[in-house]
Amino acid sequence: MTQVIRSSAELREKVATWKRSGMLVGVVPTMGALHDGHMSLVREARKQSDRVIVTIFVNPMQFNNPDDLTKYPRDEAHDLALLEAEGVDVLFAPGVDEVYPNGFATKVSVSGISEPLEGAFRPGHFDGVATVVSKLFGMTQAGRAFFGEKDWQQLQVVKRLVEDLNIPIRIIGCPTIREEDGLAMSSRNVRLTSEERASAPKLHAQMQAAAEAIRAGTPVETALNAAKDALQAEGFGTWDYLELRTADGLRPLESLSEPARMLAAVMLGDVRLIDNIAV
Amino acid sequence: MTQVIRSSAELREKVATWKRSGMLVGVVPTMGALHDGHMSLVREARKQSDRVIVTIFVNPMQFNNPDDLTKYPRDEAHDLALLEAEGVDVLFAPGVDEVYPNGFATKVSVSGISEPLEGAFRPGHFDGVATVVSKLFGMTQAGRAFFGEKDWQQLQVVKRLVEDLNIPIRIIGCPTIREEDGLAMSSRNVRLTSEERASAPKLHAQMQAAAEAIRAGTPVETALNAAKDALQAEGFGTWDYLELRTADGLRPLESLSEPARMLAAVMLGDVRLIDNIAV
Known part of the structure; x- marks a missing residue:
């Protein structure tokens, strides 16, 4: 009780x-x-x-x-x-x-x-x-x-x-809990239209792809720009940020010289989605 | 031990x-x-x-x-x-x-x-x-x-x-602990010269006089200005403030409409003295 x-x-x-x-x-x-x-x-x-x-x-x-x-x-x-x-x-x-x-x-x-x-x-x-x-x-x-x-x-x-x-x-x-399609659970997700809900997992997918590219040696900026462009093409709105930072202190990172976190915030319709993953 | x-x-x-x-x-x-x-x-x-x-x-x-x-x-x-x-x-x-x-x-x-x-x-x-x-x-x-x-x-x-x-x-x-002559004890008092030390208790004395005057009906500003002038004449330096305030919220007070505190900060030589009393 x-x-x-x-x-x-x-x-x-x-x-x-x-x-x-x-x-x-x-x-x-x-x-x-x-x-x-x-x-x-x-x-x-x-x-x-x-x-x-x-x-x-x-x-x-x-x-x-x-x-x-x-x-x-x-x-x-x-x-x-x-x-x-x-x-x-x-x-x-x-x-x-x-x-x-x-x-x-x-x-x-x-x-x-x-x-x-x-x-x-x-x-x-x-x-x-x-x-x-x-x-x-x-x-x-x-x-x-x-x-x-x-x-x-x-x-x-x-x-x-x-x-x-x-x-x-x-x-x-x-750890972040995700829907089966990869979308990070959030109380704000209920405000997505069904069309937006269908696109939303692409945020996590593109972040993973960028992380993999960075680990494979692609320059950080190139990898992040590719992810940004891809999501823009998929109907995502304004980016607040998509960045690679040090995991603890959140200082900007230009290469994988220490434990890193990729963090994103982007609009999808009226809803602001945020997500982050280890790189 | x-x-x-x-x-x-x-x-x-x-x-x-x-x-x-x-x-x-x-x-x-x-x-x-x-x-x-x-x-x-x-x-x-x-x-x-x-x-x-x-x-x-x-x-x-x-x-x-x-x-x-x-x-x-x-x-x-x-x-x-x-x-x-x-x-x-x-x-x-x-x-x-x-x-x-x-x-x-x-x-x-x-x-x-x-x-x-x-x-x-x-x-x-x-x-x-x-x-x-x-x-x-x-x-x-x-x-x-x-x-x-x-x-x-x-x-x-x-x-x-x-x-x-x-x-x-x-x-x-x-409660504030005072020397026998009324000076509020403070770690900074050791920095007073012996001449300044002899004048210092006048701060408390003038504050008490002003408090008594206010309780007896003298307008607050008149009473406080008299105390300020008296101390200036005694060799005190710049006043930071001498004010009547509400005791808890420290809002300005123009009469004794609620529990009041008189608070002062003034230079004596190189030393900044502060004191306060209930009114």
Whole structure:
């Protein structure tokens, strides 16, 4: 039976009783609209923790685009049923006033790693992420937190912030879960038309092809441009970026001199798709 | 026997053993150069906690003036002797590289309350305070932290930040400790010449006179201007501010309509004195 908690005071009491019995608490922070990607995080949390909290909070502070915030899919009843089935102990689903009460004035920001890629195209996004994640860690007092590699840059920002602020929690990154055709699972995928949905897996396919070309010696820029052109021809819209970066620090890379990640963001119709793979 | 710890990993282990036995940990964050003001915090921490950590870290991030940072008094051996005498369990005195290792990139900032007064005259100061205090709370995992009312605005900033980031710690403000002649104790007082030291208590005396006048019905501006003029005549230098503000939110106040605090910052020779009193 998953207990739904909406107040941080009530959550703190619940967690205190667990901690008094020496239990390790795991948290999976989400914005709801749960899919198999989230559920893989929940299963990992279940394995690695004595008690599991899933948080659902569509955080206004991390949406630079108000329209994206309005359209973000929400279905708590459906989400709760999925969490029940996985034996999650607590669904923490606070309202906006609980997270940002009157007088709220604090911001956590991470420079450097949060500036390129998503940071360049979504101003303020990672400040919103860093702030809400700091709050959720404070509220849940969890010892482990589980994040998807799907949001690779976010995962690096959260790792940096936890190290920098000495927050006593371990951050566990979990592999991206994909549809059978290769499309990375995302809550925003439901907004694709059926035609767009049919084209969407080409993003991952072209990224894989580019990665293979780079590994085989094709210059990075040549390989990335080929992938960009191919997707443009397939009806994809504006590219925000398709880049090769160092895996941890997200510094630009012109050759495979260290562990690398290829990261992409591109419009398909009205939906902004992001993806990333190891190279 | 006070144990000196310099690494946050070692501190974390120490605290973990205390917490496993259910002990409440109190922390007194300082920049060293300890005086009776600090010791009153230590005694309060001793009363309210099972184990007491005093931190000494002269935090470069909160010094807007490099000269002030260089001249800040340091005498760890003397400080340690004082802490031993009070039965402090741990002196945590990390180096700059331990607190801000290579790659450090995170900043905590509090808007609103940190902007006027000290915030206006010391750009970046409260970002430095908020960031290092967040780190020290993470490192010490303390349940209570003790701060002096001498730095009234800092105390309000820290309270705001702890509430906003849901950090599980209670902030205890302790009254300003004064010399017999009324001068608020401060590590910077040792930098006053003997002539300046003789004039310094006039700051507190004039503030008290102004507070009394305001309580008796004198308009706020009239009372504050009289105090400013009197101190100027006594050889005090530039005023940064002398203001009446709401006690918690530090909003400007033109009459005693709610709990009020009078706050001052003024130069005396080369030394910047700050003080505040309830009105």
